[in-house]
Amino acid sequence: MxxxxxxxxxxxxxxxxxxxxxxxxxxxxxxxxxxxxxxxxxxxxxxxxxxxxxxxxxxxxxxxxxxxxxxxxxxxxxxxxxxxxxxxxxxxxxxxxxxxxxxxxxxxxxxxxxxxxxxxxxxxxxxxxxxxxxxxxxxxxxxxxxxxxxxxxxxxxxxxxxxxxxxxxxxxxxxxxxxxxxxxxxxxxxxxxxxxxxxxxxxxxxxxxxxxxxxxxxxxxxxxxxAVAVPRSGPSVREFVRPAALLPATASAGQVRALLTGSPDVSGVLLVDRAGVPVRSVHRSRFLLSMSGRYGHALYADRPAARLGDPPRTVGVDATAWEVLEVVAVGDRARTSDDVAVVDGHGRCVGVVRLADLVRALAETRVEEAAGLNPLTRLPGSDAITGEVDRWIADGRGFALSWLDVDHFKQVNDGAGFAAGDELIRAVGRALQRAASGSAGVGHIGGDDFLVLSVPEELEPLVSSVLDVPWSAGGYPVTLSLATVLCTPGSVTDHRQAAACLATLKKAAKALHGTSWVLGRAGAAGHEIRRGTERAPAPTG
Structure with a gap:
C-alpha cells in the first residue's frame, strides 16, 4: 500500500x-x-x-x-x-x-x-x-x-x-x-x-x-x-530587511569559508548564540582576505571564526532608515559596507540591511519630497501637511492646525512690487520654520497662505514669534491673519473635517482689524478672538 x-x-x-x-x-x-x-x-x-x-x-x-x-x-x-x-x-x-x-x-x-x-x-x-x-x-x-x-x-x-x-x-x-x-x-x-x-x-x-x-x-x-507610499519619519527598516546568513557563535573559520564560497551573493555572516542574538559579524571581503593570505588557511581554518569577526552593528526592527545611517556613521569608517543586523524585541536576528539599499531609497524619498516643495519658500505643499494630519488622527493624537496669510496681499504686490512681496512671503516662511519645533509641520500651500501643524502646548510661543513681528514690504506696514482649530482625539475623522472647521475660522479672522488670531475647537460652536479688534460697523443713512 x-x-x-x-x-x-x-x-x-x-x-x-x-x-x-x-x-x-x-x-x-x-x-x-x-x-x-x-x-x-x-x-x-x-x-x-x-x-x-x-x-x-x-x-x-x-x-x-x-x-x-x-x-x-x-x-x-x-x-x-x-x-x-x-x-x-x-x-x-x-x-x-x-x-x-x-x-x-x-x-x-x-x-x-x-x-x-x-x-x-x-x-x-x-x-x-x-x-x-x-x-x-x-x-x-x-x-x-x-x-x-x-x-x-x-x-x-x-x-x-x-x-x-x-x-x-x-x-x-x-x-x-x-x-x-x-x-x-x-x-x-x-x-x-x-x-x-x-x-x-x-x-x-x-x-x-x-x-x-x-x-x-x-x-x-x-x-x-x-510609486512608493510616503513614509512617516523616514522609511522603516522593515522594508529593507534581507535574509541573514547565520551560523552558531562556535562555528569555525572553515565553516564560514564554505558558506561564503558556496553563496557568492552573501555579503557577510552573523555568528549568533543559542538564543539567536548576534555576537560577531564576519565581513565577506575582510574574512576571505585573511583566509587567502600566506598561511591563512592553516592558521585559521580550524579555529573559531569569531576571531576574524567584529562586534555586530544592530538596530531594532522598529528603527527607521535614518537611524540605521546614524549607526553606520558613528562606527569605524572601514566598516561602512558591513551589513547591519536587525533584531527583534528579544535581541534575536531577523535579518540584515545593506547600506546601498538604504541610500537608494532615501535618495528616492528626497526626490519625491523636492518635487512637492514650493519653489519660492522651499516648504512642502498642502499634501505633506494634510497627510501628516491624517497620521496624527490615526495615532489618536490631539493637535492644533493653523492657517496663516498676509492681509490684502494683492495690494502689497501692487504697491511695493512683486519682488518685495516675494521677499515678504519668504521671510514669513523662515519665521514659521524657526518657530516650529521638531513635532510641528509648516507648509506653504500657495500664494500668501501657510498651513502649520503643531501640538497644542507649543501653539502660544509659535504664534507669538510670528504675530509679534512688525512686518513690512517695501516700506509699507503689513498685517497677518491667523486661524487655529484645536482638535482633540476623536473630534475629527480626517484632514478634510479639520480644514472645514479652519475655513470658517479664517473667515472670522479676516473680518477683524489689524493683525488677528482666531481660535476655535473642532465640534464646538463659536470661536475666541485672541488678537485683533472687530471692525466698526459702517455708518447708516
Missing amino acids: SSWTDRLRFAFQPVVNLTTGGVAGLEILARPETGDILAEARRDPELDRRLAVSAVRAAVSRETLLPLYVNVFAGTLADLGGLAPVHDAVREAGRLPWEVTIDIGPPYTHVPRRALLDAVAVLRGQGFRICADGVGDGEIPLRLLTDLAPDLVKLDASLLARPAAIRAMRTLCEELGALLSVEGVETEGQCATALTAGAQLAQGELFAPPARLPAADVYVPPRSPG
Whole structure:
C-alpha cells in the first residue's frame, strides 16, 4: 500500500521584497501528484503537522539558506496546541526557528479562538515568526487578526482590485508592527498597485512561479516615479530587511569559508548564540582576505571564526532608515559596507540591511519630497501637511492646525512690487520654520497662505514669534491673519473635517482689524478672538 508521501512533492515560490527587489524567503507549497491531500490535511490535524515537517525537510534537502514559510491550517494549531515535531525538524536541519515563518491559513470558522492564540504563543516562545495567510478572501475576523499580532499579513490577490483595502491594511499592519504582503501578483500593473498601496512584500507568477528548485533570482519590474507610499519619519527598516546568513557563535573559520564560497551573493555572516542574538559579524571581503593570505588557511581554518569577526552593528526592527545611517556613521569608517543586523524585541536576528539599499531609497524619498516643495519658500505643499494630519488622527493624537496669510496681499504686490512681496512671503516662511519645533509641520500651500501643524502646548510661543513681528514690504506696514482649530482625539475623522472647521475660522479672522488670531475647537460652536479688534460697523443713512 502506497504512503501519502509517495504522491506528494514540494515546490518553492519566492516571497519578494518590493523595496530591494531581493528574495525575502521561500514559501514551501505541497504539490500532490494524485488526490487532494490538502483537503485531507484540513480535516486531519496530525496529517497537516506531518506535511509541515516534510516541507521543512524538503527545503533542507535543497540546501537553501533563505528563510522559509511553512503552511499550517488554523484548526491544526488549535487542535494540537503547537508544532513540536516541526520545531525538532528545524533544529535537526541546523536551522533556527526565527528563520521560519508559520503561515496560518483559513478556515477559521469553528476554530476555538483561545486554543489558537495559546498555540501561537507556544510557537512564538520557540522562536517562530507568525503570518496570517489568506486575509481578504477568508473569514478571519479583524478582532482575531489583531489578537494574533502577526509578524506578516498576506493578502489575497482579489484585493489588488481594491487598493483602498490594501492601504487600510497597511495602516493596521503599522499599528501591529507587521509587514504586508500580497499574493498572486501576475502582472506589472498589479505589482505597481501593490507597491503604491503600501505592500512591502509580494509573491506570484510575475516574479517567479513555484518550482522544484528554490529560485534566488527573480524578475521585479522597475518602479515608476512616485510609486512608493510616503513614509512617516523616514522609511522603516522593515522594508529593507534581507535574509541573514547565520551560523552558531562556535562555528569555525572553515565553516564560514564554505558558506561564503558556496553563496557568492552573501555579503557577510552573523555568528549568533543559542538564543539567536548576534555576537560577531564576519565581513565577506575582510574574512576571505585573511583566509587567502600566506598561511591563512592553516592558521585559521580550524579555529573559531569569531576571531576574524567584529562586534555586530544592530538596530531594532522598529528603527527607521535614518537611524540605521546614524549607526553606520558613528562606527569605524572601514566598516561602512558591513551589513547591519536587525533584531527583534528579544535581541534575536531577523535579518540584515545593506547600506546601498538604504541610500537608494532615501535618495528616492528626497526626490519625491523636492518635487512637492514650493519653489519660492522651499516648504512642502498642502499634501505633506494634510497627510501628516491624517497620521496624527490615526495615532489618536490631539493637535492644533493653523492657517496663516498676509492681509490684502494683492495690494502689497501692487504697491511695493512683486519682488518685495516675494521677499515678504519668504521671510514669513523662515519665521514659521524657526518657530516650529521638531513635532510641528509648516507648509506653504500657495500664494500668501501657510498651513502649520503643531501640538497644542507649543501653539502660544509659535504664534507669538510670528504675530509679534512688525512686518513690512517695501516700506509699507503689513498685517497677518491667523486661524487655529484645536482638535482633540476623536473630534475629527480626517484632514478634510479639520480644514472645514479652519475655513470658517479664517473667515472670522479676516473680518477683524489689524493683525488677528482666531481660535476655535473642532465640534464646538463659536470661536475666541485672541488678537485683533472687530471692525466698526459702517455708518447708516
